[in-house]
Amino acid sequence: YNKADEFHAWLIGEKMLNPETLSKAKEKEIFLQFMEDFNTCTLPHDKYYDIAKWEKEMAAVRMGETIDKSDTYDWRKDEESARTSYRRAATSSANSAADQLMDAAKLQELRRIQTERIVKEKSQRLGMNVSDKLGVRLESKMRD
Helix, strand or coil, X not given: CCCHHHHHHHHHHHHCCCCCCCCHHHHHHHHHHHHHHHXXXXXXXXXXXXXXXXXXXXXXXXXXXXCCCCCCCCHHHHHHHHHHHHHHHHHHHHHHHHHHHHHHHXXXXXXXXXXXXXXXXXXXXXXXXXXXXCCCCCHHHHCC
């Protein structure tokens, strides 16, 4: 059967029968009754139509999510989901902006070192005593 899980749940929940104790003939007879109710949409609960879908919905409810019961298109929900995705993108871009600022600080440090090297070279050409630490990137700054 394609609906064996639903049938077994219906047997236990509605008919109060154990599917393991039924004979094949009795099971077929009761299954015909189940299929008649299924085809006429007169089953007492939604879970007997698609138990996997119902279990997924119940798991979502237990996790605190909301379930959309309507099958129609709602443009407001679409708009809200777009807004939230834009907000997520904005927060992630803010995080990347912080990374860019850090990169800008490193770039500024490298520029400072380059200008110190140029000043050191020009000072040495003029015969001035220049510190050996000028124009050198120190170890502690490299680890940042």
